[in-house]
Amino acid sequence: MTQNPFLQLAAPLRQQTADLLRAAIVAMEFKPGERLIETRLCERFDVSRTVVREVLRQLEAEGIVEMIPRRGPRVAILTEKDIRDLYELRGVLEGLIGQLFAIRASAAQCAEVIGLTEQIGSSLEHLPVSERTQLKDRYYHVLLAGADNEAVERALRAIHSRTELLRAYTLNLPGRALRSIEEIKVISEAAAVRRDPVAARAACEKHVQAAYEAAKDGFHVLNQIGGD
Structure with missing residues (x-):
């Protein structure tokens, strides 16, 4: 069965973007509580809004990002x-x-x-x-x-x-x-x-x-x- 070449490329791109955003958060380029604006992330990492949303969901699952109702994603604040x-x-x-x-x-x-x-x-x-x-x-x-x-x-x-x-x-x-x-x-x-x-x-x-x-x-x- 032939694999879809788009799927072969999409996963690494998503993971690369997740790694870059995670590293930026750790480096305090995005501070605890700071909102993560999708359009700015798209520009910064040169990826689509779809990739950014997938990355934000991944980092939310890791506990690094949290979704705030009616405000969107932000860097998580640990209590x-x-x-x-x-x-x-x-x-x-x-x-x-x-x-x-x-x-x-x-x-x-x-x-x-x-x-x-x-x-x-x-x-x-x-x-x-x-x-x-x-x-x-x-x-x-x-x-x-x-x-x-x-x-x-x-x-x-x-x-x-x-x-x-x-x-x-x-x-x-x-x-x-x-x-x-x-x-x-x-x-x-x-x-x-x-x-x-x-x-x-x-x-x-x-x-x-x-x-x-x-x-x-x-x-x-x-x-x-x-x-x-």
Whole structure:
């Protein structure tokens, strides 16, 4: 059966546009609460209104965009309770990921985690935020692959999407990068070196708790500078 070439092109274009808009929101080019005008997005990304609407629906499903009745889409504003709920769930899921990695990961995956940990330790504090998040995302990608649980991975990716803006802010807090490096070293030691599932779970949960404490500060700052 011959595939429709338009469908082959449309999905990548939609995903590329979604990635660009998501990155712009994380970079604070669109602030929390700011309205997202379809015509302006069409001009900015050089895509049709249909593509923009599909992208907005995708980002709404991720929790990054919210639809306001009679006003249209805007960048989502997380409440203090949202932050608490998300990080509580993230702690449980990342703890499980660490535990499963220690049990299931291959020797090659363990070696990759150890190598990425060394790379993070030597460079994370000096990198711009965009490169820091990319490096940590690579680290998480290997942990998720080693844990080998697609249901947990999907749930965790959804949470990371909603907290992406806070992650970018918290990595810039004084001393947070260094503390994050030490926390990652503890996770890697437990999960990839000693293969201790109990210690790996505890280390992941402690890392998320520290991230939550930083995120609470980020919440107040980001919503103060948000627009409407």
